[in-house]
Amino acid sequence: MFISSDYLEITRKRALRRRYVRIIFAGGGLLVAGLYFAYQLRDWIMLPMLLVEQPADGVLLQGPKIVVEGVATPGTRLTVNGVTAYNEENGRFLAELLLPAGLHTIRVVSENRFHRVRSVERQIVVEELEEGIIPFTFATSTATSTQAGEIYQ
Numbered sequence: 176m177f178i179s180s181d182y183l184e185i186t187r188k189r190a191l192r193r194r195y196v197r198i199i200f201a202g203g204g205l206l207v208a209g210l211y212f213a214y215q216l217r218d219w220i221m222l223p224m225l226l227v228e229q230p231a232d233g234v235l236l237q238g239p240k241i242v243v244e245g246v247a248t249p250g251t252r253l254t255v256n257g258v259t260a261y262n263e264e265n266g267r268f269l270a271e272l273l274l275p276a277g278l279h280t281i282r283v284v285s286e287n288r289f290h291r292v293r294s295v296e297r298q299i300v301v302e303e304l305e306e307g308i309i310p311f312t313f314a315t316s317t318a319t320s321t322q323a324g325e326i327y328q
Contacts, residue, residue: 222293223248224266225285230299238276238301244269245295247285254284276303 227245230236243255246266253260255270260283262268272281279301284294 218287219289219291222291223251223285223287225283225293225295227283227295227297230281230297232297233299235300235302237304239273239303241272241274241281241299241301242269243272243281243283245283248287251285251287254286256282274301276301 225245225247227243229242229244243260245268247253247262247268249262249264249266251262253262253268256272258270258272260268260270277300279299281297281299282294283296284292286292
């Protein structure tokens with residue numbers, strides 16, 4: 176039985192084509208795995224983001240209720256003065272502290288899943304509220320009637 180040279184040539188080309196397809200798929204798989212590894216490595220190398228918007232450092236506040244707010248990397252573990260705080264999906268967090276009058280240091284700590292830690296410290300002074308003073312007042316003005324384009328209150 177004789178095998179034609181055309182058949183041998185076609186068989187050889189098919190084998191080469193299969194080998195190239197396998198090499199391309201293997202290379203693509205390695206590329207995807209490498210990119211995924213690099214993405215995960217980013218969390219291991221970089222510190223989590225932490226930005227405390229309020230209170231500012233050295234500010235004088237009326238107490239005892241103090242609001243600490245800011246932005247942190249979503250999914251990190253947050254503590255404000257040792258008390259767990261929770262951040263939203265977009266990373267915003269808000270924590271309320273009850274502090275007596277005096278000088279205080281507020282420490283906000285953000286820790287990612289690889290135990291990489293970033294912390295921010297703010298020193299504030301808290302004053303006691305005087306009796307009868309309301310810290311936030313909202314002035315409201317509503318129009319009760321109109322006549323010929325004038326507003327009467």
